[in-house]
Amino acid sequence: MLGFILRRLLWMFPSFFAVTVVAFVIIQLPPGDFVTSYAADLATSGSPADSATLDALRLRYGLDQPMVVQYFTWVGNALKGDLGMSFEYRSPVSDIIWDRLGMTTLVAFCTLAFVWLVAFPVGIFSAVRQYSIGDYVVTFLSFLGMATPSFLLALVVMYLSVEFLGYSVGGLFSPDFVNAPWSFARVIDLVQHLWIPVVVLGVAGIAALVRIMRANLLDELGKPYVETGRAKGLPETTLILRYPTRVALNPFISTVGWVLPVLVSGDVIVSSVLSLPTSGPILIQALKTQDMYLGGALIMFQCVLVLIGTLLSDILLAFVDPRIRYDN
Amino acid sequence: MTSVPPMPPQANDVVVEVKDLSTWFDTGKQVIKAVESLNLTLRRGRTHCIVGESGSGKSITARSILNIVPKPGRIMKGQVLLHGAGTGRDVIDLAALDPKGRQIRSVRGRDISMIFQEPMSSLSPVHTIGQQIMETIQLHRRIGKKEARERAIEVLAQVKIPRPERSIDAYPFEFSGGMRQRAMTAMALICEPKLVIADEPTTALDVTTQAEILDLMKGLQQRHGMALMFITHDMGVVAEIADDVTVMYMGEVVEHGPVNDIFFAPKHPYTQRLLASVRALERRSHRAGPAPKLSNDDAILEVSNVSMNFEARRRFFSRTPKEPPVKALDDVSFTLKRGEVLGIVGESGSGKTTLGRCVLRVLDPSSGRIVFKGRDAEPVDLAALPKSAVKPYWRKMRMIFQDPFSSLNPRMTVFQVIAEPLLNHGMTDRRALETEVAGLLERVGLPREAMWRYPHAFSGGQRQRIGIARTIALRPELIVADEATSALDVSLRAHMLDLLLGLCREFDMSFIFIGHDIGVIRYMCDRVAVMHRGRIVEIGDTDTVCDRPSHAYTRSLISAIPKPDPRLRGKTQRIRYASEVEG
Amino acid sequence: VEYKQAPMLDELVKAGTLPPVAERLPKDPRVVTPVEKVGKYGGTWRSGMVGGSDRNWLFRMAGYEPLLAWDREWSGKVIPNLAAEITNSADAKEYTIRLRDGLKWSDGKPFTSDDIGFFINDIAGNKELLANGVDWLMSGGEAGKFEKIDDKTFKITFKEPYGVFPQKLASVYGVQMTMMAKHYCSQFQPTYNKDGLDALIKEAGVANWTELFIKKCAVDTEANERWQNPDRPTMEPWVIKDPYIGGATLVTLKRNPYYFKVDPEGNQLPYIDDLSVSVNADKQTLVLKVVNGEIDYQDRHVNANANRAVFADAAEKAQIHLSDGPNADMNTTIISFNLTHKDPVKHEIFNNKDFRIGLSYAIDRQAIIDAAFVGQGEPWQAAPRKESPYYNERLAKQYTEYDVAKANEHLDKAFPKKDSEGFRLGPDGKRITFNIMVIPALGDFLDSTQLTAQYWQAVGVDAKVQTVDRTLFYDRKDANEHDAAVFLGSGGMGDALFEPTFYFPFWNETLFAVPWGNWYASGGKAGEEPSAAAKKQMDLYREILRSADVSKQNELMQQLLNIAADEFYAIGINSPGPLFAAVKNNLHNVYPRPFAWTYPSPVASNTEQYYFDPPR
């Protein structure tokens, strides 16, 4: 097993290399560069810059160099721990992202916990009570949840919370606490705000998970080994949780590794709408303004999350399903 | 060997009383009356054997007692009365209880436990054997984890699982068929219930192990006065252990009574036919006739020095040193001549299935040569072929799987299953396929209509016949039959064997016939190989091996064969093979 | 006069950490007349930004302290601000400026002529920092010369006459001149701090001194850096406290105790203690914040007409009202055909004036106004507004009536042939078809453009709307690769003078002839040589810039606009209606200011005298 993990770790290097290339290419894909978008920005705010100024900017940012050179400079520096400067914010990328990535991880984890806590029981219920009223209600709600674009949901939830709860809008803190140092009161404030993004981000995930859980479980419920359990005198709930559910969980486990990155990227649009202090909004912004080192760093980070996630799920899968062997 | 005097029946001895039970399957288009108006009384300390043809409703009866009839089945009427349940020695009607309720749950596993017919599918694939066994006892007894584990190891040892301390952490797929079945048995016995329902619990066991298991059950019966409901096709076993016998036919009880009455004064024609078949199986098949002259150079298969190891599964991040690999096959050599039927017998877990699979290159042997010489073809060493090059030979060599259920795709109708090889080898016309499949089904004694049903809707024996039909469809040159008739009742078994033999002679087929029923081997085979711990310890003509065995293990094997005659009960002397118990 | 200060400062003065208010104020502080009445101290002004580079909202709240400022009404007059007085020579080449006496930076250090000199010589004149110099400080291609007379008086001399220099000083660009505190910023310049610079560069983690300088002192008025360094001294009413840097979600500013303005009763301004500006990722969030009563004053981002209904409904609960102010833009939607198209066929089609006139007649502008602008505005071409001193009726109203017959008449004159589906054929015999490039994210003009295209389809011209991202938009128009492009028309009031984008090819934002604009902007070095008429306009414009006489400027401008009317370069749809701001009911002294960039609203209407009553 250790050999397997080692091999997988080795594989991550070429993957990582490919990922950096892609991260770089993605940012370069749209026409123009940061300076073009900066010019557009100036122009739309009413004070266009002349082309000489823009050329000077290009020179300053090294955007006049060939792509390959730019790439290797970037990767070289990144390996040394220097993620470069954000053009837009005019400060080192690392100053900008760490805080945000921390918040991103927090939100993602809470969402994940929420999704699983809700989805598994509901999914199991829906399978065990197949075609009952409850099942139909759950089915209907899941699809409602799934068919609603998350950013729309974000807006509606936000509107309702404003209209009926009088919450302050957006973000993860009330204004008094935004720039305050950490304290117990700040944590409480965070918790009060956290539920909106968690619910909004979670809804679609829950819906999907409920459906998949239901389907997988339905496959297992008819298997003879369930009957064996029944013959042992196991209570129905224990029986279902311990046996078919356990088998039905396998497909999840094979994907658990990337739930996190998916949540992180899924949050991009929602967190924009909710103005969360996560990496999503600045990623969109960076992409739109082609702030390439900032965007690149965020994309790279996300890619690395996936790489680690996949590794984790491979290991987990081998761990939970003895039928899968990695030795040969 | 102790002989147990049957306890005289007493009124207050009744453990379970089945009254007028009917279980039907309503599939929406038709109603299958699997069990109809059945009456049965199971008594303390007595063994009640149920025999009957395949598909006659034995398993469904067993399930009905525990009230776990699979959908869409339903207990239509009748009572299943459990006497002396709980503290108040009340009588409760299990059939009337909520099948998922608390009351019936406390009965299941503790008062009544069950050994299911198909051990592979009846064990959860993702839990270790130990987990599954321990769960039962922890569920019904206040008992710590450690204690439960000790108890589980103890029972595993009792059912003769080698190295139980290690096997307890194995997964079902690492066990041989017989081992799984014994694990099931262990699970059923661990709580020492009032009643054990055993649904063909020894089909996958060699006779020596079977004898041990039967002894174990008898022992428990003596000690705790356990009642045993034993479903079997093996009349030898019936003769060996039964106190009472019930004969079922088409969902109904056609005859029941003490064992001697059934054996010596059968009334119903089916019972008579059954016993006739048993006697027929005592001898060599009339169809085998004098063995055709077989010359050594017409070998269809030459197996030389084949070994096969299973890597021991390594634990996650475990620091314990790697365990030695399991030597499933150890330097096995033999030759199979064209038209010959070679029997392979041996202890459960001795590597018979593995050998069969290696011959077909389903598994890759670690070393050795397997030379196959097809008709009008050059001999090839299958062991040396790359995996992809083996495929053409599978048309000429085929296999009957040991576990019929898992070898049938649950999502394909019987028609699709049987037509599959035909289709893959060029027969595409649907009408022709249908006729062909119908013909095959008829040959194995199933109605034409069966082809539109799915495998799960058949009884164990019916499924086995479907497997046979699939295998013979292509008229191969070599068939590896892995316990091909173990789930069939004797009368049907004789017919199936005759059918196979007929094919053998008609099309000059060769057989490797894996089994543990020496009677069947004697009936069927020209030569026998005896396997023990991955080795062939003895090989020779059937008569020689059966009548004058030379190896000690073979002798113990032969001595353990139960005789289908209740009068001989306890009279035969079983020889124990010394190395058998080393564990 | 006895000066008073905010109560929050009293304690500091008592503790001795702050000098008394009289010492902090100049001898002749600027006295600002309140819009309604003298206010009360206290409170926090809450508003919001969208995204990471919305720094211009901070500018518009608190970033306008030039030497000279526009008057509140934006009548075109400039009034003294940091400067007490400005005089110019008759030829408009030489300007003498006297600063108020005793001005202090927000750190208490004096603000003197040296600070202006530092800007002109060491920043605008530093080729390493600004390779092209500072455009608005130049006349005749050369930057003005600085000459210090005493600590509060200096002289600037230009090579050529520069009549509009005082207006330039009052415009947003002029702010640049008063941003640099020499005592602070000079430490980042090699000229002043040869030895210590390397250490500073290292500490800041930047590559060279220019980056360091920009990071610390923000050379550009519109740079993010202006709001990122709490240490930089400023002259503005509030100074940055929680900076506007990458991860920030809330930016705050606090009172500048040395601010140089007072109200008529001698109260030092500003009245409001702090600004608290949330950084949102999406406009809708901000809209909701207004609905929720979390915003005290906001116009930027939320003042789309569609939101009016929302705010009107929420007015009572959120305690807000909408305050309308005129929009300085002259048009919501200007569709510019590329008159310098590279493809000869399209070149010919677009340059056909009948074609353009026909298309203009084909648009039912009133219907578009009703549908897309809730009836706000008036059919209008690309022309200065009625309120503007440069209003030119012919340019504004020609060809704006909806008349399909006339449209067809003109189009028939240009391209009479049609294909089987009724579409007109160009000179090459192929269907006339072109893309109208539009940025969907900006303004309301996507809807109006789409409707326009539908009207053009109806008269047999196959116009297609193509929405593109704004970088792509800029890429393409800079490469002169567009067929037609849409933008809104800013510069509709007095600022028409500084932003004549759609009146003649002024620069590369002139979408109907980018290469001509480049030609003019580069002084003939780049781009393409324009048409004779355009050249004539360019001459007129140069003349305007020199003249210091306002009536002369007006007259020349009319000549220029008449030529524009003859040429009919671009098609406009309508002038925009008023714009609103959402204002909390307890926020007072809010002036219904015009919305413009040259006159940065609302700060140019004196946000320092906003006050809360009752305070929250």
Place this chain on the structure above:
Amino acid sequence: MTTSPATVPEAETPAVAAVAPQRDSASQWRLMWWQFRRHRLAMASTYVLVFIAIVGIFCEFLAPFSPNAFTPRYTYAPPQRLHFFDRDEAGSLVFRPYVNGYKVTIEQTALRRVFTVDETVKYPVGLFVKSDPYPMWGGLFTLETKLFGPVKKGDPMFLLGADRLGRDMLSRITYGTRISMSIGLVGVALSLVLGIILGGISGYKGGMIDNVIQRVIEFILSLPTTPLWLGLAAAMPNNWPPLRIYFAITLILSLIGWTNLARVIRGRFLSLRTEDFVTAARLDGASEPRIIFRHMAPSFVSHIIAEVSLAIPAMILAETALSFLGLGLQPPIVSWGVLLQEAQNIRSIVTAPWLFAPGVAVVIAVLALNFVGDGLRDAADPYRQ
């Protein structure tokens, strides 16, 4: 004992026949169909899907107006009620569908039109009404009749309300059906095929091939979707017509979409390939694709069906997300996603909830797809036969 090997004891045949009574030899498909028909919700959903398909195919004819026709007077007009019966001159009820007109006033500060139903004005509504000529199926031919609409050309009829430009929501949703459903179905079909083939090969073959495919999947998965969309969509040649962009986007979406499925399928294959029945199929001489598709794949159809019924809304919504980012489909093409995107602002939430009708359409379509999926699953499930 009989002598022929091909026959079975006489008593045997009736016995089995009795337990398994006659069943006519209907084909397996027929059986599935019967089974399917028993699932009432699935049947109902099938009709709904057929209806949606018809709407998609004949949207030009079914929509009462062109999706881009705008009426300035009716911006944000709420839905009108359709009355079926009217009193004729004599005062008796007759079947004569009509809608009431609106009195429109403009509210000044809010700058909005306020609509009050004007009972006195009735616009008759009819079937097969005349309309302006419009092209059918991308200009294959021209029609001048709509299935239903106001009898008099030009009368207002907004059964689902009007949007910010006074465009008829019903017509826009009708047109959107075609694009959204096809983008969903095509995209899902593509990614499904890719997912099964590659996931199947990966799980079935194992070894090097598995490794390579897994790394590729990992790689694709590690590309964050939003930036990738932004990048790819922005990199699309700028002179492409909207329809081509639409196909390109479908392709992009499905090229990303298959990976998830492939991973899951691989996991199932890994545990399935050791099953006896797979070995049996191999011994039966089945080819590899046959083993993968015919023997192994059905074992997790329910998973696939679940995935598919999830993937379709995901596709529709992905397209919406693209629109949110300003990429996606461009007008004049109308899709449900585009419509929802247009509705996603506070104004619509607060004052014009009918603009969310496309969301209802999405939900209905998705529910219908799901129930049909359930029905299919059950019909294919041998344990329920």
